[in-house]
Amino acid sequence: xxxxxxxxxxxxxxxxxxxxxxxxxxxxxxxxxxxxxxxxxxxxxxxxxxxxxxxxxxxxxxxxxxxxxxxxxxxxxxxxxxxxxxxxxxxxxxxxxxxxxxxxxxxxxxxxxxxxxxxxxxxxxxxxxxxxxxxxxxxxxxxxxxxxxxxxxxxxxxxxxxxxxxxxxxxxxxxxxxxxxxxxxxxxxxxxxxxxxxxxxxxxxxxxxxxxxxxxxxxxxxxxxxxxxxxxxxxxxxxxxxxxxxxxxxxxxxxxxxxxxxxxxxxxxxxxxxxxxxxxxxxxxxxxxxxxxxxxxxxxxxxxxxxxxxxxxxxxxxxxxxxxxxxxxxxxxxxxxxxxxxxxxxxxxxxxxxxxxx
Amino acid sequence: xxxxxxxxxxxxxxxxxxxxxxxxxxxxxxxxxxxxxxxxxxxxxxxxxxxxxxxxxxxxxxxxxxxxxxxxxxxxxxxxxxxxxxxxxxxxxxxxxxxxxxxxxxxxxxxxxxxxxxxxxxxxxxxxxxxxxxxxxxxxxxxxxxxxxxxxxxxxxxxxxxxxxxxxxxxxxxxxxxxxxxxxxxxxxxxxxxxxxxxxxxxxxxxxxxxxxxxxxxxxxxxxxxxxxxxxxxxxxxxxxxxxxxxxxxxxxxxxxxxxxxxxxxxxxxxxxxxxxxxxxxxxxxxxxxxxxxxxxxxxxxxxxxxxxxxxxxxxxxxxxxxxxxxxxxxxxxxxxxxxxxxxxxxxxxxxxxxxxxxxxxxxxxxxxxxxxxxxxxxxxxxxxxxxx
Numbered sequence: 001x002x003x004x005x006x007x008x009x010x011x012x013x014x015x016x017x018x019x020x021x022x023x024x025x026x027x028x029x030x031x032x033x034x035x036x037x038x039x040x041x042x043x044x045x046x047x048x049x050x051x052x053x054x055x056x057x058x059x060x061x062x063x064x065x066x067x068x069x070x071x072x073x074x075x076x077x078x079x080x081x082x083x084x085x086x087x088x089x090x091x092x093x094x095x096x097x098x099x100x101x102x103x104x105x106x107x108x109x110x111x112x113x114x115x116x117x118x119x120x121x122x123x124x125x126x127x128x129x130x131x132x133x134x135x136x137x138x139x140x141x142x143x144x145x146x147x148x149x150x151x152x153x154x155x156x157x158x159x160x161x162x163x164x165x166x167x168x169x170x171x172x173x174x175x176x177x178x179x180x181x182x183x184x185x186x187x188x189x190x191x192x193x194x195x196x197x198x199x200x201x202x203x204x205x206x207x208x209x210x211x212x213x214x215x216x217x218x219x220x221x222x223x224x225x226x227x228x229x230x231x232x233x234x235x236x237x238x239x240x241x242x243x244x245x246x247x248x249x250x251x252x253x254x255x256x257x258x259x260x261x262x263x264x265x266x267x268x269x270x271x272x273x274x275x276x277x278x279x280x281x282x283x284x285x286x287x288x289x290x291x292x293x294x295x296x297x298x299x300x301x302x303x304x305x306x307x308x309x310x311x312x313x314x315x316x317x318x319x320x321x322x323x324x325x326x327x328x329x330x331x332x333x334x335x336x337x338x339x340x341x342x343x344x345x346x347x348x349x350x351x352x353x354x355x356x357x358x
Numbered sequence: 359x360x361x362x363x364x365x366x367x368x369x370x371x372x373x374x375x376x377x378x379x380x381x382x383x384x385x386x387x388x389x390x391x392x393x394x395x396x397x398x399x400x401x402x403x404x405x406x407x408x409x410x411x412x413x414x415x416x417x418x419x420x421x422x423x424x425x426x427x428x429x430x431x432x433x434x435x436x437x438x439x440x441x442x443x444x445x446x447x448x449x450x451x452x453x454x455x456x457x458x459x460x461x462x463x464x465x466x467x468x469x470x471x472x473x474x475x476x477x478x479x480x481x482x483x484x485x486x487x488x489x490x491x492x493x494x495x496x497x498x499x500x501x502x503x504x505x506x507x508x509x510x511x512x513x514x515x516x517x518x519x520x521x522x523x524x525x526x527x528x529x530x531x532x533x534x535x536x537x538x539x540x541x542x543x544x545x546x547x548x549x550x551x552x553x554x555x556x557x558x559x560x561x562x563x564x565x566x567x568x569x570x571x572x573x574x575x576x577x578x579x580x581x582x583x584x585x586x587x588x589x590x591x592x593x594x595x596x597x598x599x600x601x602x603x604x605x606x607x608x609x610x611x612x613x614x615x616x617x618x619x620x621x622x623x624x625x626x627x628x629x630x631x632x633x634x635x636x637x638x639x640x641x642x643x644x645x646x647x648x649x650x651x652x653x654x655x656x657x658x659x660x661x662x663x664x665x666x667x668x669x670x671x672x673x674x675x676x677x678x679x680x681x682x683x684x685x686x687x688x689x690x691x692x693x694x695x696x697x698x699x700x701x702x703x704x705x706x707x708x709x710x711x712x713x714x715x716x717x718x719x720x721x722x723x724x725x726x727x728x729x730x731x732x733x734x735x736x737x738x739x740x741x742x743x744x745x746x747x
Contacts (some may be wrong), residue, residue, distance in 0.1 A: 038712050097641060111482055124367075162534070166703040167543060172710045239712065253485035256532040265484070 002299045003292055005203040006135025009212050013197055013204045014230030016141035017217025018224075019148050020279035025049065025225025026098035027276065028189045030333035032242050034182060034306055037174035038200055042229035044179055047220025048186020052160050053215065055187075056194040059344050060211050062351030063198070069207055072200040072293035074347045082343040083294040086195070086346075089339035090287035091307055093192035094280035094330055095314035098122060101273050102315060104246040109266060115319050117262035122277065123312050130288065132306040134200045137285055140278045151271035155248060156231050161255035163234040181334070188337035189225075193279075196286030199293075203205060248272070255288035284308055386410075386451040392483075393433070393496035394473050395461035397431035400442055402473065404438040405429040405496045406590070407479030407504075410448065421596030427500055435477040452481040456515060458489045458533065459499070459552070465491050465590060465597035471540055478533065485534040488518065491590035491597065493553030493573060502554055517586050518550055526610045526619035527571055527587050529657040540595040545700030548609060549590040555583050555741040563591060563599030571603030593695035594721065601698070603716075604688045612651045612684060612699050614639045621657075623676055632676065633658040637736070644704035647723070650730040651699075653680075657735050671736050676735045684731040692724045703729060 025045055034041050059071070066073045073328055075083055102122065106115045194214040201210040232247050235254045241247045252265040288304040299301055318329050393405035408426050428446070432438040439450055460470050477483075490497045502718040503514050521527040528550040539547040553573040562570050572588040587603045601609065610616035616636050623630045634655050657676060691698045702720050709715040 108482060111480055156473075164703070166707055169707045170709040170711050170715055174711075175477050237538065237544075240538060240541065250485055250534070254532070254534045256488065256530055 002301065003289060004131070004133025004300050005200060005289065006133050006137075006138075007205065008135050008138035008203055009205060010209045010216075012138030012142045013210065014217045014220075015191045016138050016278070016282045017197050017214055017222040019141050019144060019275050020196065020220050020282050021049070021190055021221025022148060022224040023097050023272070023276045023279040024093055024189035024192060024227050025186070025221060026248055026332075027100040027272070028093065029149070030185075030330065031176060031244060031247060033054075033330060033333065034177075034185075035238040035241040035247075037178060037238070039168065039233045039241065040174060040179045041182060042226055043293045044182035044186050045189075046222065046226045047179075047183040048336065049114075049190045049226065051183065052155075052187055052190030052194060053218050053222075054343070054345065055191065056198070056214055056218070057211075058348050059195075059198065060207075060214070060286065062348045063207065065351050066354060069224060070201045070293065071195065072290055072345075074304050075353065077295050078348070079347065080294045082346060085339040085343050087287045087291055087307075088190055089188065089316065090196060090283045090290070091311050092336055092339070093188060094283040095311045095318065097276045097317040098126075098280050098311070099315045101276055103319065104249050104269060105273070105287055107245055107305075108249060109269070113288065116316065119312055119315050122310070122315075125277050126281055126284065127308050128312070129278065129306060130284045130308050131301050133300070134203050134285050134289070137205075141282065144207060144275050144278050147271045148275040151268050151275060152228065152266045154264060154271075155228060155252055156239055158252040158257065158268070159231055159235050160255050162181050162251075163231065165234065168233050173230065184337055185334055187341060188339075190218060190222060191337065191340045191344070193221065194349050195344070196282055199286040199290045209319045247258035282310065284311055372643050378492070386453040387446055387448045389450055389452050390454060391457040391459065391500065392452070392455055392491065393459040393461075393500055394407070394435075394464060395492075395494075395496040396463050396712040401433055402435075402438070403429055403431045403496065404435060405459075405500055406450070407500055408444070408446075408450075409454070425504065427497070427504070429497060429520070435473065435481070439481075444477070452483045455483050455487055458483075458487055459492045459496060460489070461496055462491055462493050462590070462597065464478075465549075465592070468596035471537070471595050474537070483533075486532040488515065488682065489531050489533055489536050489551040490518075490552055490586070492584075493551070493557065495554065498554055499552060499584045506695065508639060511581055514552070514584070514586060521550075521587065521603070522615075523617050525606035527614045528606060529613075529615060530612060530628075539592065543697070544702035544706050546594065546696045546698055548589040548601070548606065548698050549592070550586055551588045551590045552584055552586040555585050560600070562602040562605060562686050563694060564601065564605050566686065570605075572600060589698075591694065591696045591698055593689055593697075598691075598694035598696045601687070601691070605683070608680070608684050608687050609691075609698050611636070611653050611655070611680075612640055612642075614642075621676070621680070623679055625672075625675060630659065630672075642704050644657075644701065644708060647726060648728045648730060649699070649701045649704065651684075652732045652734070653684075653735045654682075655736070656738050658721055658738050673737055677733045680733040681731045684733070685729055688729040688731075692706070692727060695721065695724060697721070699729075 023246050029041065061075060063071065066074060072083070102115060102118050105118050106113065110118060129140065197204065197210055197214050201207055203209040204213065226247065232241065232251055235251050236247065244250050249265065249269055252268055284307050285304065289302050291297065291303050292300050317325060387408045387410050389406045390409050391407040406428050408428060428442060430441045430618065432436040432441055460473070464470060464473070482718050498708040518528055518530050522530050529548050531547060531549050536547050536549070539545055551573040560572060562572060571589070573586050589601045589606045590597050591599045591601050607616060607619045618636070619634050621632045621634055623632050634657050637654040637656050643650045654693070688699060705720055706715055709718065
């Protein structure tokens with residue numbers, strides 16, 4: 001067995017969940033659709049994070065009922081096929097923020113470079129992290145907690161002179177059904193981090209630790225994402241934001257800055273990219289581990305490498321300029337959460353009818 | 359063996375990313391300031407103030423003696439850059455650009471957005487770059503700002519901050535705010551206005567002042583031949599007129615961005631110089647077509663002992679004068695379709711959806727808005743209570 005799980009504590013796992021939730025919560029948003037009719041994204045983000053926390057508690061309850069230390073144990077007994085949508089959901093969760101980062105770097109930083117070479121630079125880092133395993137990812141997440149927090153703080157500080165309450169108005173535009181839609185979409189962003197830790201629960205010194213880490217990580221990551229979305233809402237009008245490819249990056253340049261402040265936007269972006277790579281590696285490792293456990297593969301490395309390549313392929317594909325791809329990307333943003341929600345719902349439902357096995 | 363292969367792959371990977379391109383990383387001509395005006399043969403003339411990269415150079419103008427000005431006439435900024443690429447020793451970079459200047463003619467024709475659209479983000483020009491309007495002759499204005507002691511036009515940028523904070527004669531606008539003002543009905547742009555010293559004395563769109571402080575028309579003259587004062591007023595994306603520094607100060611008072619300034623108060627056939635300080639934020643409200651704004655100021659007379667009146671009379675005169683002036687500025691700018699007081703920001707807060715806000719058409723109804731200004735002045739050094747020097 002070479003599953004590269006290792007042993008990691010509550011701090012590492014909470015940091016991994018928190019950073020992944022923060023990154024997904026901010027950068028896995030379909031900017032053009034979400035803000036076109038106004039801005040309720042900050043409310044939907046908060047609601048999505050809390051709803052995801054509740055759903056993950058239910059899944060955790062199902063695992064406790066069935067005495068399953070990891071999520072993959074719930075899939076035993078003819079439900080192994082449910083691993084596929086879960087893996088797909090996790091790979092997409094990794095690809096979406098990386099797509100956004102690459103787009104920002106191509107449009108604003110390396111303007112003379114093409115999209116593809118920039119993606120190539122992300123590949124070795126991601127590959128290395130996934131192949132080194134969960135212990136490495138957890139420790140990296142703990143190391144990157146400070147840079148991640150710094151990126152969050154600097155983004156808000158740089159944008160704060162441009163904050164104005166009137167940008168949030170009209171308050172109830174778009175309507176309530178759009179808010180519900182966006183809350184559903186936010187589930188993909190916040191279910192994936194918690195789910196990843198439940199998949200790698202055996203390395204986390206017990207299920208209780210994993211549960212607490214999920215709670216803490218999701219609450220902090222969700223709060224961070226909510227505050228940034230609120231900051232975005234205070235900086236730009238919703239319809240104006242819809243035309244920006246990278247609102248969070250533009251937010252750091254919204255206010256007039258002198259001297260040091262002029263250059264901090266790029267520094268902040270690269271802090272986000274570093275944090276985002278660890279978050280993506282966390283999802284991809286969890287997806288690889290889930291596949292290995294359900295398919296009884298004993299070596300994670302080939303599966304991990306394959307999923308990293310698949311993720312990079314998606315990042316390349318998302319930038320492909322065709323109506324079909326654009327339509328598919330919009331589907332992923334809007335309904336991608338069902339890839340995680342439906343299997344988890346089925347597993348939870350089944351657990352209600354089964355006796356505890358251990 | 360495996361490690362060698364991995365090391366080899368990691369080494370090869372960056373080479374596939376174009377890292378070894380033909381442009382040396384340390385050789386760029388940095389565009390510090392970019393000016394755009396109407397061209398003679400082509401639609402636009404682009405004026406670039408360049409700083410060739412050497413140690414210690416930067417956007418704050420730390421470099422000395424390496425600044426040069428080049429220009430090109432073309433249909434777009436990209437075409438101008440292409441035209442210049444063969445005529446310059448190094449590649450142009452806009453990473454350090456801190457100033458965008460547009461000529462009054464282009465601003466009045468509403469072509470600023472057309473020049474900016476698309477080009478700016480692709481050229482890595484930051485969204486917080488400062489934007490100003492120049493009366494005419496961009497090359498002359500840039501040349502006038504370059505002096506021996508300050509080759510990078512740093513003084514102009516300092517003046518914007520100085521005039522905004524100490525006098526309220528200009529408001530500092532970044533590109534991001536300008537674009538928001540161009541595309542929304544929640545307040546129009548009020549950009550700093552610059553002109554060559556010695557230009558004709560021109561009245562602003564409100565009038566009523568003997569000597570309006572306006573870029574180009576200032577009476578002082580020194581080494582720097584381009585002066586900056588007052589504001590270019592926009593209605594949407596089109597320049598609608600100019601406001602003097604004194605009237606700009608009144609607008610800033612109502613918007614809540616005023617800090618300190620001076621007021622020349624008509625008083626019994628003469629003028630009193632009164633220093634004003636802001637006390638808190640103005641209280642603004644919007645209700646059924648009426649915009650109400652309450653401003654509280656602290657005033658300080660330059661020579662209180664020379665005024666033969668009690669404080670109450672002087673306070674009443676100052677308050678009444680400020681209220682009248684504010685209303686005049688509001689009506690004059692609203693008549694030109696410019697919401698420089700950003701009343702739209704207060705109005706939008708009373709709407710529940712974008713559709714209803716757009717259907718309301720605030721910009722069209724601006725002239726129907728009834729302004730109510732209430733100014734409260736507190737004299738800190740009054741005739742009754744003179745300051746002891």
